[in-house]
Amino acid sequence: MKSRKKKGNLFEDFANAATRFTGSSYAFLAATAIVVLWAVSGPIFDYSETWQLVINTGTTIITFLMVFLIQKSQNKDSKAIQLKLNELIAAHEQASNRMVDIEDLTEKELDQLHKFYVTLSKLAKKESDIHCSHSIDRAEEINEQKAKHILKTAKKQ
Numbered sequence: 001m002k003s004r005k006k007k008g009n010l011f012e013d014f015a016n017a018a019t020r021f022t023g024s025s026y027a028f029l030a031a032t033a034i035v036v037l038w039a040v041s042g043p044i045f046d047y048s049e050t051w052q053l054v055i056n057t058g059t060t061i062i063t064f065l066m067v068f069l070i071q072k073s074q075n076k077d078s079k080a081i082q083l084k085l086n087e088l089i090a091a092h093e094q095a096s097n098r099m100v101d102i103e104d105l106t107e108k109e110l111d112q113l114h115k116f117y118v119t120l121s122k123l124a125k126k127e128s129d130i131h132c133s134h135s136i137d138r139a140e141e142i143n144e145q146k147a148k149h150i151l152k153t154a155k156k157q
Contacts, residue, residue, distance in 0.1 A: 019073045022066065
């Protein structure tokens, strides 16, 4: 499959490159080297407050900037995963389309959907075929049909 990667804006390109670098072994080794050099330089600067302030300020600034970089990366990854899941849901004819874009629902609405799937799980446990699967929309209907059939069969006996 050909890559459809287009040039993004300057910040997007920088964020992608910085994310790749900061997650690499080289970045870890560079950070370790900086800390070791700082520690070794302690006796030279007589472990002064300025010597301590250098590492504290440097790490604070880097941490502050990394929070935004990590959040950008997480947002992009999350959006990509949601789009892939939406495509899978849309492509499967028996999947419930109610699941597309559920990340935009409120916490209360997500809790309600969770209750539906707990119910679906309970219904699935009643199945004799472990490979049988139903959408939430059909699960109760099918289960009721089975119960009626069992009752009907029991009455005949």
